[in-house]
Amino acid sequence: MSQNVALSKVGVRRSGLEWFSSLPACLLLLAVVVFSTSSDIHNQILRGGEQLWSGYYKLRMDPVEPTCNANRDVDAAVAAELAEAPASDDPMAALLGAVEKNPAEVRLAIERSLADCREAYQSYQSLQGQLTLGVKAYRAVELFIADLIAFGLSAQRYVLVLLVMLCAVTATLTRHHIAMRAMETRLDYLVSHTLQTVANAMLLGSSVIFRQSTLGAETSVSSDELLLHNFWIAGFGCLTLASLYRLFRVPEELEEGGNLNKAFLAVPLYTGMCLISGSYFALIGHASGIGIYLGKMMELSDMFLNVGLYVWVGMMLKQTRLATLVFNVFRPWRMSPEMLAVVAVLVAAIPTAYTGASGIFVIAAGAVIYSELRAAGARRQLALAATAMSGSLGVVLRPCLLVVVIAYLNREVTTDELFGWGIWVFVLTATMFFLVALTVNRQSKFELAPSSVAFPAMLRAMKPLIPYVLVIVAVVLLYRTALDVSMDEFSAPRLLPVIMLAILAYEHFGLKSRRGRASGEADHPGLESCLRRATNDTTAEIGALLLLLGLSVSIGGVIERSHIMQSFPQAFDSAWSAMLLMVVILVILGMIMDAFGAVILVTATVATIAYASGIHPIHFWMVTLVAFELGYLSPPVALNHLLTRQVVGEAEVLAAQQESGTFYQRHERIIMPLIAMGISLVLVAFVPLLFYAV
Structure with missing residues (x-):
């Protein structure tokens, strides 16, 4: 630290x-x-009310008694209506075009009006009869939740x-x-x-x-x-x-x-x-x-509140044994440090997708990844490189919040399209990191333990993960069956905190009940302590991150008002030339701005130039995501490296910088991610142009 x-x-x-x-x-x-x-709960309450009492939607408010006369005398009403009709010899009425009323039509209109009045009274009496104590109690709960939703939206x-x-x-x-x-x-x-x-x-x-x-x-x-x-x-x-x-x-x-x-x-x-x-x-x-x-x-x-929730989820994850147990699954294979770093980055892609952005994930789980890699024998430079890059691969996978924001701000693309192509981008970047880690400056032999030894140990290591999987499945199924909410990019921000709270509760009650069986379990601090520590860490991290996000939006305003982008052509004759400029601009934005602020700026400025130059919108945003990640790993700012230093500690970074070796070995934490993401960006940016650019 x-x-x-x-x-x-x-x-x-x-x-x-x-x-x-x-x-x-x-x-x-x-x-x-x-x-x-609460909105999901309210929807289910409305459905339940309709199933219990047909026409519950009409019972949500007290019925209003009609004001019409249901006992109206039709003959008297017809006579009164005809009495008000103008005389046929009235010259003024004839001049104004007044027509003498037909008694049959008047009677028919009054009878229809009387029928509607009696039907309104019958409906009123029926609703009054249905307003039992049970309906009123149910309605009170439903209306309270409706008011809570309204208050929540306004607040x-x-x-x-x-x-x-x-x-x-x-x-x-x-x-x-x-x-x-x-x-x-x-x-x-x-x-x-x-x-x-x-x-x-x-x-x-x-x-x-x-x-x-x-x-x-x-x-x-x-x-x-x-x-x-x-x-x-x-x-x-x-x-x-x-x-x-x-x-x-x-x-x-x-x-x-x-x-x-x-x-x-x-x-x-x-x-x-x-x-x-x-x-x-x-x-x-x-x-x-x-x-x-x-x-x-x-x-x-x-969106910004979801960022706060994701940071909180990550900090709660750090308080659990889940990350250690996942690493325990791979330890029996006795992987080389480079191979374990690849596995760590690949495994981290899934939680990254659920935490919204690479920087958020580095803050949330970077310390755990670094400590586990170091415990497995990875050198400091390699562990720092893997930690900084741990959140870079999963930003294109479902249900990443950043992709949802892109689709929200740009009607040219949808989340399904972006996530569909994001899988292929993930495969590419993962392959590049695998090749760079295992070929460039590999300092250990690529040898695995015999499968006859490693596989049974791996299965035994998976056994402690079963309760965690059951807890996660139970929460997801509860939301699915009780609230009709599936786990996706829209529901993840509100499901994940509940899942992590459930895991903390399981560890509190499950591990406390087995006190003394294993030292790690017996020393479990408890639910209150874990939640307090997680929130302590969350508070400082949210303050640092959200203030940075807000001022990043302000920097975007400076770029927008200074009309820097107007100095560039608003369209290029060649998609290749436009893409080259786009790559440079997007990487620079990634160096100086956070992801969400940069997306807002790019939507307002760079995106329109790209579209006008013949670059496909989905292709452009895939390039944008990879370019941003390269920017977050690139000096002089290198935000993901700054966040890595913040969570693992200045002492570890200084110790890594003092290690001897070749130039690459002394700067591996910077160079390795740049090589992997740089090659990936070139391929993502220019290879698709071969298939559709003129």
Whole structure:
């Protein structure tokens, strides 16, 4: 654990922040799960009501007694209607075109009206008779859940703002923001927190100006919109105070002195993005720009909340024995470190698809993968490379959230089309990583244990996994049978937290009941402790990640408003030339932006150029996904490597850099993923053009 991260964890536990941040964050995340599940529950309650009482939809509200007269005298009504008819010798009536009423038609109309009235009374009396105590009790529950859904939908934006601000303040107080390097000296600390304070004050000022400009506009401002502005202002005010507090509380254990150039590398990435975008918007006279683009997060609030849920799922996964048990299945084969790294990356593709993006998975499970590879004998450089790349292959597989967002923002493609071709892209990138790992700088023999020895041991190692599989299947079947919800890209964000909570509960009750049989099981900390630790880690990680996502959207706004893309042709005569430019632009965007912010920007700018140049939309987005992953692995930023360092610790990375060997061996953690993903990108980008480009 790096000094920066280690101090973070200690700070959370010693300062009692978990009661002021982790507990509210846990409640907010649980609220998101409840709100998203309540609609499914409500649908089933409506179906159940209709099955129990035919016409339940009419019983959801108290019937209203008709106001018509069911005992109306038809003859008297006809006479009264005819009496109001104009006389045939009235010259004015004749001039206006009035026609004398037909008594038969008048009687027929009144009889029909009377029949409708009596039918309305019969329906009213029937509904009144059906309103038993059971119906009223059932209806009360159903209407309560309906109100809960309405409240959840309206509160979704506020939940996101509260979660972002709460976790961002926690990440600031615990020094857990994502930066190029950790704070090691007092100069690093002072430079980092000084710029953080300036950036946070800039965010606060932009939000205040945005609120004032909204109030000064001619259009009326709703109370909900005004409340949202106040939430942002209060949140950034607290964030500014937190960074200012940290600025004057320099830890004593930091080294004296420092280098200014290195100190700037300790500045969080979100701070740099904020200073760049804020300065740009101020120069063009658009000081509210950051506030406006942060407000755009609200348009995709469900997506950003899902990101938070995925991080929480990953942190709960880290508290379970599941990853260790999966690695135990492969240990009997006594694989070489390179082969085990390939297996780890391939196995990680499935949970990556369920956590939405490679960076989220590295945060969630990177520490587990690294520790398991090191325990199996993998060298540090190889283990770091596999950890950084562990989330890069699964982003094209179902039900990845990033692909869902692409399909949501682009009508030219569907999730089925993207996931269908994503399987082939996954096979390609997996093959490339396999070949690079086992051919370039392979330092051990490719030998496996005899199958007669390894296979029985593998089967025995799979036995402890059976209860976990049963728990997962039970939750999925419960949702399928009780709520008619299948596990797919849309339901995964609300199913996975329930699955992980069920696994934690199984380990708590199942392993506690067998205390003493095995040391690992007897030392199980329990459900409450595991959930608390997972949420503690989640709070800081969500704060670092979501703030980075928000400011990445702001950087996208800078690129969009600066009209950089308009300097390029809006269409190319050759799809090959267009693809070459697309690859360069997309890799650069992957270097400087997070996946979700980059997708929003690409949809608004680059995608239209690609379509106009003859590049097929599905092909373009497959290239985009692979290019982004190459960007996340490419210096100078290399976000996935930064996240790897954050979860495995600065000490491990420094130890890997000090190892001797050839140039490749000393930089394997960087070069190996670049070779594998670089070759994959070239193949994905240009080979399909051979089949459809003119």
